[in-house]
């Protein structure tokens with residue numbers, strides 16, 4: 162059964178891109194929405210799927226602003242089709258994340274607007290938190306690269322003691338809107354705040370919130386460009402050094418396997434230990450802890466959830 166599933170995934174990834182010559186070819190029944198070989202973006206750019214790297218590469222930059230030869234990655238397909246206009250609930254409360262009320266279709270993705278997209282990893286993480294609420298309940302939670310706030314608002318709905326959703330300034334208004342629209346009848350169980358946190362300067366955030374004793378850091382699908390790997394790992398290090406007991410929950414969707422390898426290496430270099438992990442495609446709980454994917458939201462094998470903690474004990 163498992164072997165068959167892997168075979169199907171391998172078929173989707175490796176074989177189909179070689180066969181499909183345009184994005185209008187229909188999917189064979191066995192595979193969910195396989196990647197088409199070419200993607201034509203609204204802005205005129207064209208991406209081709211590179212099966213050897215599991216990545217989309219820019220092949221024609223008709224409308225590129227910089228004129229730089231660039232490699233961009235996009236989602237091959239999405240697995241969950243949740244709508245964030247009241248349909249998707251956490252702890253009984255509908256999440257209304259504003260914007261267009263749903264995820265951006267991959268044909269409409271544009272470089273630089275990833276902050277407004279909601280990916281499968283964030284959905285799967287929100288559902289893991291819902292089925293294992295002790296991960297966040299009664300704890301202070303910091304979300305990095307919150308985007309539209311799905312993971313952090315879910316933590317808040319599940320009883321986090323205090324939640325701060327952070328991202329770059331351009332995302333903050335949308336985050337505040339999502340937090341306002343989702344607000345349950347009686348208000349969130351604990352305070353929810355929105356703040357800027359630039360991974361290149363986490364100290365600025367830390368110094369502005371000296372009373373914030375975060376115990377959990379959430380990062381949902383925020384590393385998909387190799388350029389961001391070191392920056393994220395060093396930001397996490399700077400944050401965790403202030404709160405060495407904090408657990409760092411990272412959900413990651415592999416678009417290029419090199420990014421995943423580089424991120425795990427960067428976390429190791431920053432002296433993080435991988436405490437536990439949930440691997441996509443498996444319903445098995447983490448031994449002893451019992452954490453598992455929500456049975457209705459088990460992501461495919463591209464998505465993993467990792468829990469890290471700083472290796473060394475805090476200075477006495």
Ligand SMILES: *[C@@H]1O[C@H](CO)[C@@H](O)[C@H](O)[C@H]1NC(C)=O
Nearest residue numbers: 334335336337338339340341
């Ligand atoms: C969110 O709600 C607060 C309080 O009602 C309001 O001041 C603020 O303008 C709202 N923000 C957005 C982006 O809707």
